[in-house]
Amino acid sequence: MFYKKIGVASLAIVLAAGNLLSQAPNKYAFPFSQVKLKNGLQVILSEDDSLPVVSVAVAYRVGSLHELPGKSGLAYLMENMMFSGSADVPPQQHFNNINRVGGKLNANTSEDVSIFYQTVPSNQLALVLWMESDRMRFLEITEDSLEATRKDLLDIMRQRRSVDPYLENQFSFDQLLYMDFPYSHPLLGSEDDLRTLTLDDVKNFYAAYYVPNNAVLCITGNFNKMKTMELVAKYFETIPRGKDSSFVPAAYKYVKKQVIKTEEDSLALAPAFYMGFRLPLFAPNDIYSLTILDYILMRGRSSRIMRRLLGLDNKIAYQLSGGIEKRRDRCAFKIFVVANNPYWINQCQNAVFSELDKLKTAFPSDAELIKAKNMFKRDYLDRIATTLDKAIFLCEQYFVLRNLDDLPLEFEKTMKVTNTDIVTVAHRYFTTDNSLILNVKTK
Amino acid sequence: MKKNRVILGFILLAVALSLAGQERFRKAPPPPEPRQELKLPSIETSPPLTNGLRVSVIFRDDLPMMILQLIIQGGESSSPERSAGTASFAAHVVTRSTQSRSASDIEEFIESIGGSLSVSTMEDFTLLTFRFLDDYLDQALELLGQMILKPDFSEKAVKSVKSILSLDYLGREKNPEFVAYRHLIRLLFKNHPYEKMGFPREAITNWNQKDLLEFFDRYYRPNNAHLILTGSIPMRMATQKVSRVLNTWQRAELSQKSFPPITPPQKEKICFIDVPLAKYCVIYLGTVFPSYDFDPSSLSVVSQVLGGTMNSRLFMNLRESKGYAYFAFSEAVFYKSGGLFFVRAKVAPEFIYPSVQEILKEIRKITREPIAISEIDQAKSYLIGNFPVAIEQLGVFSEKISEIMAYDRGNDYWNKYYEQILLVSPEKVFTAAQKCFLQPPLVVIAGDKSVLTDRLNEFESIDVYDSKGIRQYTINKEKQ
Numbered sequence: 001m002f003y004k005k006i007g008v009a010s011l012a013i014v015l016a017a018g019n020l021l022s023q024a025p026n027k028y029a030f031p032f033s034q035v036k037l038k039n040g041l042q043v044i045l046s047e048d049d050s051l052p053v054v055s056v057a058v059a060y061r062v063g064s065l066h067e068l069p070g071k072s073g074l075a076y077l078m079e080n081m082m083f084s085g086s087a088d089v090p091p092q093q094h095f096n097n098i099n100r101v102g103g104k105l106n107a108n109t110s111e112d113v114s115i116f117y118q119t120v121p122s123n124q125l126a127l128v129l130w131m132e133s134d135r136m137r138f139l140e141i142t143e144d145s146l147e148a149t150r151k152d153l154l155d156i157m158r159q160r161r162s163v164d165p166y167l168e169n170q171f172s173f174d175q176l177l178y179m180d181f182p183y184s185h186p187l188l189g190s191e192d193d194l195r196t197l198t199l200d201d202v203k204n205f206y207a208a209y210y211v212p213n214n215a216v217l218c219i220t221g222n223f224n225k226m227k228t229m230e231l232v233a234k235y236f237e238t239i240p241r242g243k244d245s246s247f248v249p250a251a252y253k254y255v256k257k258q259v260i261k262t263e264e265d266s267l268a269l270a271p272a273f274y275m276g277f278r279l280p281l282f283a284p285n286d287i288y289s290l291t292i293l294d295y296i297l298m299r300g301r302s303s304r305i306m307r308r309l310l311g312l313d314n315k316i317a318y319q320l321s322g323g324i325e326k327r328r329d330r331c332a333f334k335i336f337v338v339a340n341n342p343y344w345i346n347q348c349q350n351a352v353f354s355e356l357d358k359l360k361t362a363f364p365s366d367a368e369l370i371k372a373k374n375m376f377k378r379d380y381l382d383r384i385a386t387t388l389d390k391a392i393f394l395c396e397q398y399f400v401l402r403n404l405d406d407l408p409l410e411f412e413k414t415m416k417v418t419n420t421d422i423v424t425v426a427h428r429y430f431t432t433d434n435s436l437i438l439n440v441k442t443k
Numbered sequence: 444m445k446k447n448r449v450i451l452g453f454i455l456l457a458v459a460l461s462l463a464g465q466e467r468f469r470k471a472p473p474p475p476e477p478r479q480e481l482k483l484p485s486i487e488t489s490p491p492l493t494n495g496l497r498v499s500v501i502f503r504d505d506l507p508m509m510i511l512q513l514i515i516q517g518g519e520s521s522s523p524e525r526s527a528g529t530a531s532f533a534a535h536v537v538t539r540s541t542q543s544r545s546a547s548d549i550e551e552f553i554e555s556i557g558g559s560l561s562v563s564t565m566e567d568f569t570l571l572t573f574r575f576l577d578d579y580l581d582q583a584l585e586l587l588g589q590m591i592l593k594p595d596f597s598e599k600a601v602k603s604v605k606s607i608l609s610l611d612y613l614g615r616e617k618n619p620e621f622v623a624y625r626h627l628i629r630l631l632f633k634n635h636p637y638e639k640m641g642f643p644r645e646a647i648t649n650w651n652q653k654d655l656l657e658f659f660d661r662y663y664r665p666n667n668a669h670l671i672l673t674g675s676i677p678m679r680m681a682t683q684k685v686s687r688v689l690n691t692w693q694r695a696e697l698s699q700k701s702f703p704p705i706t707p708p709q710k711e712k713i714c715f716i717d718v719p720l721a722k723y724c725v726i727y728l729g730t731v732f733p734s735y736d737f738d739p740s741s742l743s744v745v746s747q748v749l750g751g752t753m754n755s756r757l758f759m760n761l762r763e764s765k766g767y768a769y770f771a772f773s774e775a776v777f778y779k780s781g782g783l784f785f786v787r788a789k790v791a792p793e794f795i796y797p798s799v800q801e802i803l804k805e806i807r808k809i810t811r812e813p814i815a816i817s818e819i820d821q822a823k824s825y826l827i828g829n830f831p832v833a834i835e836q837l838g839v840f841s842e843k844i845s846e847i848m849a850y851d852r853g854n855d856y857w858n859k860y861y862e863q864i865l866l867v868s869p870e871k872v873f874t875a876a877q878k879c880f881l882q883p884p885l886v887v888i889a890g891d892k893s894v895l896t897d898r899l900n901e902f903e904s905i906d907v908y909d910s911k912g913i914r915q916y917t918i919n920k921e922k923q
Contacts, residue, residue: 027507028507048505050505050835051481051483051831051834051835052478052479052480052481052831053831053832053835087469088469088470088471095753096754097472099752099753099754099825100754100821100824100825101475101824101825101828102824102825102826102827102828102829102830102832103828103829103832104829104832119832119835120828120832121478121479121827121828121831121832122476122479123475123476123477123478123479124475124476124828125476126473126474126475126476127472127473127475130468130469130472130473131472133469134469137469163722222479234468235469238466300550300554301550301554302547302550302551302554302555307547311547312546312547312550312603313547367555370555371551371554371555374554374555374556374557374576375554375557377557377576378508378557378558378559378574378576381506381507381508385506385836385837386835386836387835388835
């Protein structure tokens with residue numbers, strides 16, 4: 001009966017929050033409500049009765065950023081270990097239970113967040129909450145499960161390294177761009193570190209970060225709010241609070257100096273280059289201007305750099321990718337280009353610089369700005385298209401903003417970016433002395 | 444003192460029991476709530492416009508975007524015999540440029556309205572799918588109007604599409620899955636119009652303006668098309684807007700198509716097709732059946748039991764139990780004139796032979812031994828549960844809508860889905876499995892021949908094809 005009391009108490013807070021937030025200021029917004037349980041677990045609920053489905057995401061603020069030197073790969077290893085069984089859910093049973101009812105599930109780890117998610121028919125909500133609470137409360141971490149997971153990950157690493165061209169260069173470019181170990185090491189970690197991780201390392205990492213006060217539980221879809229809060233209280237409220245995280249991101253020592261390096265890659269079939277710019281976000285609104293600038297330069301087939309390098313009539317590059325990238329408080333612009341033939345590598349590089357320069361010398365037209373914003377809107381809608389998309393989006397935004405009340409404002413601020421803002425940030429960050437280039441030659 | 448200790452002991456025991464009682468619910472999975480009713484957006488269809496174009500609206504006000512789909516009742520099977528692939532060719536030329544807009548103009552225009560455009564050419568129909576922000580319906584319709592009424596069939600446009608698709612095919616032909624599936628289609632539908640789905644890259648060089656114009660003239664007609672709008676728009680407004688843009692689209696007399704019956708191969712056959720430098724190998728195994736001979740719901744349950752998910756028989760056997768395969772799944776596909784049931788597996792090269800044997804064993808088992816009721820219930824539970832989960836994704840939703848419309852399955856088709864699956868009985872499943880595999884299946888293995896030669900010698904008899912799909916020779920074990 002204990003949980004029922006908590007459920008009712010929590011519900012009052014949820015309903016209050018719901019009233020505040022359901023007044024959507026634009027048609028791209030959707031209603032949601034929030035409450036924090038006594039153990040620190042943040043709960044977000046968003047109802048949508050279009051279809052009888054419900055999605056549940058549990059996100060922990062932990063990723064490769066939280067790994068210490070010599071212990072890289074722990075977060076990704078933990079993502080896999082979370083499916084290896086908990087006190088009352090045998091190994092692989094999490095997957096089997098979701099599959100049995102026609103649902104789908106997956107997990108994802110980034111530099112800063114590890115997120116576990118599933119979509120099921122709405123009558124199976126309790127099943128998901130039962131399993132998610134069980135692995136938050138008591139994950140079975142054994143020598144056997146660690147060894148099996150370690151073996152799988154080492155196989156994946158070896159396979160990727162043997163077939164993925166430019167992979168090693170990507171790792172070394174990230175070190176150049178992000179400088180500090182927590183931000184720059186690969187998500188999968190290093191083979192040496194993975195081999196030496198101990199059972200205690202894994203247990204300590206789990207105890208430090210996979211705790212309710214470092215997590216968000218988001219439920220979206222077709223559910224009854226009151227019954228759902230009772231279930232949330234029943235399964236999650238008695239999970240003990242963990243120690244508060246002592247993680248402090250490394251202080252950012254911004255260095256503005258052009259660096260040009262060259263490496264060889266035995267798997268590369270054509271010459272390539274990575275180009276990057278550190279973006280220390282000197283002004284608070286720069287991130288919104290850079291977001292739209294990213295669309296003007298790199299998003300869609302008609303964006304400037306895409307068209308210049310991969311145009312229908314003048315394709316000088318074989319492959320082009322990149323754009324604005326955020327790793328918690330660090331932001332960068334990164335481009336990767338594989339030339340169409342060995343003689344065009346310089347032409348590709350000059351074309352990128354030339355497009356960046358153009359942005360500094362002429363305002364983008366109103367039509368181009370509208371196009372960029374419409375593409376941003378389209379992608380934004382894609383990010384909230386399904387109940388699962390919404391659940392993941394809300395978890396991620398909670399960690400970025402810490403106050404989801406600001407979510408509609410974020411969208412509005414991006415829509416308010418002007419032509420002048422674009423030119424201003426282009427001048428501020430896309431300078432030759434702020435550029436970093438890694439040329440990759442074939443062996 | 445002793446008495447106090449006893450009391451304290453009782454208290455602690457009571458607390459412990461109470462705590463244990465509170466957490467007892469964690470020991471077993473909670474039972475499900477009753478299943479909620481599935482209410483899907485209704486499909487409203489207007490009487491045909493004066494030129495015969497049918498317009499349907501699926502009213503959805505939950506997303507500020509729209510989906511415009513145009514179905515042309517002419518797919519790859521309608522391509523001329525001498526020029527397989529013309530249906531694909533036509534779809535790409537029509538959507539690439541118009542008489543007033545270049546290809547790059549169209550790219551830019553679509554992105555400027557927050558849109559995306561895709562074309563797919565199926566066996567029986569061609570589908571244009573256009574997604575965009577809901578403020579731009581008029582602009583999207585205007586572009587569609589230009590594509591249909593003023594297409595660009597110039598020499599330059601034709602050459603450009605041929606070159607892009609040829610390059611695209613070149614890339615796809617490095618993928619063993621694409622090569623194996625294409626080969627399976629060619630052999631299973633041999634001498635049937637569906638065979639043209641597996642057209643080779645070399646066919647692209649034969650594509651020409653004359654066939655293109657003839658195909659367009661014959662099939663791109665309003666009385667051979669169906670336009671579907673999904674979004675926040677009432678039917679009346681939709682027909683007005685569509686009519687304003689497409690009322691000059693000329694109808695034409697349509698000739699009735701009749702396809703010969705589909706006949707599955709009469710004996711078991713195993714083929715190998717070379718994919719030089721392929722990094723892995725795949726097994727595709729399939730059979731075909733005529734349209735009057737199957738019950739889609741029962742066959743879906745058969746497929747689910749055999750290889751629908753990672754909990755199905757094939758995956759559990761080939762991957763979890765034997766460790767031969769990376770994956771092994773099955774699928775049933777239904778067309779206007781018949782259907783295809785196929786298995787696909789990605790396997791380690793050293794286990795090709797035992798993998799084929801295990802797949803054949805599983806097929807024999809499912810056609811000879813009745814499936815346990817619990818396994819059928821499990822398959823039905825998955826199919827029913829997964830249906831709303833799948834159609835929540837806009838891409839799957841649009842795909843289902845286009846199939847319902849193109850195959851005239853009726854506007855309330857999907858509201859009957861739960862009911863139809865629930866009505867599937869063990870007897871129906873057994874009959875469907877037996878009917879489906881009345882004839883022995885065809886097996887296609889694709890991979891790098893230089894790596895797999897020794898493995899191919901393990902088969903009793905195997906036909907070896909080159910990378911273009913031309914039969915080279917047969918390996919017979921007894922002759923070695």
